[in-house]
Every structure is written in structure tokens, then in C-alpha cells.
Amino acid sequence: xxxxxxxxxxxxxxxxxxxxxxxxxxxxxxxxxxxxxxxxxxxxxxxxxxxxxxxxxxxxxxxxxxxxxxxxxxxxxxxxxxxxxxxxxxxxxxxxxxxxxxxxxxxxxxxxxxxxxxxxxxxxxxxxxxxxxxxxxxxxxxxxxxxxxxxxxxxxxxxxxxxxxxxxxxxxxxxxxxxxxxxxxxxxxxxxxxxxxxxxxxxxxxxxxxxxxxxxxxxxxxxxxxxxxxxxxxxxxxxxxxxxxxxxxxxxxxxxxxxxxxxxxxxxxxxxxxxxxxxxxxxxxxxxxxxxxxxxxxxxxxxxxxxxxxxxxxxxxxxxxxxxxxxxxxxxxxxxxxxxxxxxxxxxxxxxxxxxxxxxx
Numbered sequence: 001x002x003x004x005x006x007x008x009x010x011x012x013x014x015x016x017x018x019x020x021x022x023x024x025x026x027x028x029x030x031x032x033x034x035x036x037x038x039x040x041x042x043x044x045x046x047x048x049x050x051x052x053x054x055x056x057x058x059x060x061x062x063x064x065x066x067x068x069x070x071x072x073x074x075x076x077x078x079x080x081x082x083x084x085x086x087x088x089x090x091x092x093x094x095x096x097x098x099x100x101x102x103x104x105x106x107x108x109x110x111x112x113x114x115x116x117x118x119x120x121x122x123x124x125x126x127x128x129x130x131x132x133x134x135x136x137x138x139x140x141x142x143x144x145x146x147x148x149x150x151x152x153x154x155x156x157x158x159x160x161x162x163x164x165x166x167x168x169x170x171x172x173x174x175x176x177x178x179x180x181x182x183x184x185x186x187x188x189x190x191x192x193x194x195x196x197x198x199x200x201x202x203x204x205x206x207x208x209x210x211x212x213x214x215x216x217x218x219x220x221x222x223x224x225x226x227x228x229x230x231x232x233x234x235x236x237x238x239x240x241x242x243x244x245x246x247x248x249x250x251x252x253x254x255x256x257x258x259x260x261x262x263x264x265x266x267x268x269x270x271x272x273x274x275x276x277x278x279x280x281x282x283x284x285x286x287x288x289x290x291x292x293x294x295x296x297x298x299x300x301x302x303x304x305x306x307x308x309x310x311x312x313x314x315x316x317x318x319x320x321x322x323x324x325x326x327x328x329x330x331x332x333x334x335x336x337x338x339x340x341x342x343x344x345x346x347x348x349x350x351x352x353x354x355x356x357x358x359x360x361x
Contacts, residue, residue: 022046022088024081027095032072040064040092042076048086052076056091093132100131101164108159113176118153121146128155128171135169143173144204148240177216184216185256192258194248197265202242210234212246212260219258221246226262228269228302230288269302274338276300282349287327295323297331297345305343307331315347 022028022044030044040052056079057064077098080089107114116128116135125138126149137157139146149155157171192198192214200212200219209222223234231237238244246260277283277300285297285305294308307315311331312323323329335344 022078022081024078026078028076028078028090030074030076030090032068032070032074034070035065035068040068042090044076044088044090046082046086046088048082050076050078050088050090052090052092056089056093058093096132100133101162103131104133104159104162104169108162111158113156113158114171116155116157116171118149118151118155120151121149126155128157130157130171133169135171137171137173141170141172141174143177144240145206148205188214188217188258189251189253189256192248192251194250196248197245198248199243199245200260202238202240202244205234205238205240207233210238212244214258217256217258219246219248219260221260221262225249225260225264228263228266229298230296230304266302269300270338270341273300273303274336277333277336279333279336280349281333282330283333283345284328284330287323287325287329290323290325297329299331299333299343299345303341303343305331305333305345307345307347311345311347318347 028044030042030050032040033043033049034041036051038051039054040057042050042052044050052064054064058067074092075095076090076092077094078088079091079094082088104114106112114130116130116137119127119129119134121127125136126142126146128135128137135157137155141160142149155173156176157173158175159169160172160175161168161170163169198214200214202210203213203218204211207223209220209226211218212221221234223231226234226237244262245265246262247264248258249261249264250259252258283299283305285299287295288298288304289296292309294306295312296304297307299305307329315329316322329347331345331347332349333343334346335342337343
């Protein structure tokens with residue numbers, strides 16, 4: 001068997017015999033033999049060493065010497081024929097790009113799930129990169145909202161369209177889940193029932209709640225079921241990617257919907273409040289919300305009471321101060337109905353109110 005040295009000599013002899021000419025567009029094999037200010041030097045068997053300009057060897061900011069090693073073999077594309085000095089210009093990135101497109105074509109044909117890196121979140125969707133090829137995921141093909149996707153994160157995707165001539169590379173995140181969702185839904189609906197505590201992942205957040213992936217089926221965790229305390233928005237306590245335990249509060253097999261609760265996994269604060277406060281008690285609380293009909297005040301952890309609008313006006317007239325969210329205020333419990341989870345407040349002692357009512361009679 002011939003040695004590598006003998007094979008190299010035979011190759012050179014073959015080139016001389018047939019007077020082979022390297023041309024622009026040829027794919028050639030070569031060996032990295034050094035580096036200079038222009039880029040990477042490559043021996044392709046021509047009269048002089050060929051050069052891969054830095055911009056054709058690495059991405060912006062990368063160091064060619066960190067990516068390539070002397071003696072490393074590879075395939076290169078001739079992008080300019082020999083100049084006056086007999087040097088060829090080569091590209092490694094274009095070769096890698098071409099091979100990447102071929103692999104993507106195979107993935108599309110096989111309907112494979114691929115992993116992409118998020119480059120940027122733009123109007124209408126997300127820009128991603130797969131093996132050096134940039135693609136686009138439209139908003140309609142995202143499982144989560146753009147605002148919940150971080151640059152640099154990974155997305156599981158399937159290829160919708162792939163056209164190297166038009167440089168058209170469109171992907172879908174939804175399709176990854178839709179293709180397996182039906183079977184997963186059937187399995188979940190055959191097992192899930194109200195009262196169960198299940199584990200899930202937060203996959204989407206909206207103004208009215210959060211969607212929790214229960215393993216192929218997204219259940220809704222409404223804003224009102226997040227906490228016993230007042231929550232302005234689900235992002236106050238949740239973020240996409242969180243894994244949480246939730247209680248199933250209802251299952252609609254017809255519409256294939258599941259409603260969930262997070263607060264049901266915590267003790268009901270109204271039960272504890274019923275043992276600790278009663279009508280006529282003076283309580284200090286924090287203003288949590290202001291409405292046209294009054295102010296909601298947290299008088300016990302997780303328990304909100306209503307101070308009616310006329311009482312808010314009285315307070316502001318007496319204190320010469322405008323009531324604001326976050327203010328501390330002392331009030332009296334006028335009415336307390338633990339069963340309906342309702343408390344009415346007054347800034348006046350209950351006995352004073354009763355005396356006024358008696359005098360009016």
C-alpha cells in the first residue's frame with residue numbers, strides 16, 4: 001500500500017500530466033498551513049498557497065487561530081482565481097453554509113425537530129440560527145409570545161419552508177407540539193380529574209392568566225387563581241419556564257379544557273381570619289386597589305376588605321390627604337361574612353354609626 005507521501009506525489013504528477021486548472025466555483029480539498037494578516041493560509045496543491053480571508057473563515061469578532069489548526073484538512077470553495085502572484089482566494093464559510101442547507105433539507109424531508117438559537121426578537125416574529133443558517137419564526141408559529149422569548153435561548157422547531165435560491169427559511173415552534181399534542185391530550189384526559197395536584201411548566205403568560213403545559217396539554221391558570229393576595233399581573237409571581245405544582249379545579253372533556261389553581265395549594269386565609277377578627281374590631285391594613293365604588297384594603301394576609309366610596313371621601317376630608325395604593329389606614333370592621341369572603345369597613349366605630357342611626361329614627 002502506498003504511503004501518504006507517495007500518494008501526494010502521484011497527485012501532483014497527475015495535475016502536471018493533465019495540466020489541471022483551478023477555477024472559481026471549484027470545491028477543493030486543502031490543508032491549513034499557516035496564518036497571516038490576511039487570514040488563513042491553505043495548501044490546495046496549486047503553485048502557491050491559497051488564502052481564506054478572515055471574513056470568509058470566521059464570524060465577526062472570532063479569531064481564525066482559535067478556530068483552525070495547522071495540518072487541519074478541509075474542503076474549500078474558490079471564490080477568486082489566481083492573482084498576479086498566483087494566489088487563490090477561498091471560502092470556508094460558504095462550504096459550511098452549503099452543507100448546512102443540505103442537512104436542513106434532510107431534516108425537513110424527515111420532518112425532524114431541530115434546535116435553533118434565538119438571535120433577535122423582531123416585529124412579527126423571531127430570528128433564529130441553525131448551523132450558521134438564519135431563519136425566521138413568525139409570531140403565528142410561536143407557542144409563546146415574543147415578549148417571553150430571550151435572545152440566546154434555544155427553541156425546538158420544525159421546518160415549514162426551505163429555499164436556498166430565495167434564501168427563504170421559515171420555521172415553526174407550534175408544529176413541534178401540535179404533531180404530538182392529540183395523542184398526549186387523549187392520554188391526559190383519560191387520567192386527569194378535578195382535585196388532582198399536577199406538575200406543569202409555564203409556557204405562556206397573558207393579562208388574564210398563565211398557560212401551564214401538563215405534558216402535551218395546556219391548562220389555564222386564571223389570574224384569580226394565582227394567589228389569595230391581590231395580583232396585578234401573572235408576571236408578578238410567574239415567568240415562562242417555571243415548573244410549578246397546581247390543582248386541577250375543573251375538566252371540560254367536550255371543549256378539552258382544564259382549569260387550574262395555584263392558590264388552592266395554600267391555606268385559605270379567610271378561615272384563619274374568621275378566628276382572629278370580628279365585627280367592631282379596629283384593624284390596620286394596606287390599600288391594594290382603588291375603584292370608583294371604594295378602596296380595597298388588605299386587613300389580614302390574603303384577605304381584602306372594602307371601604308365604600310362615601311367612607312373614602314370621609315377619610316380624605318378628615319385627614320386632608322388623598323388615599324393611594326400602598327397607604328396604611330386604620331378602619332373598623334362593619335360587616336364580616338366569612339362564607340362569602342366579604343368584609344365591609346368603616347372609618348367610624350360601629351357603635352357611633354349605630355347611635356347615629358338611632359338618633360335619625
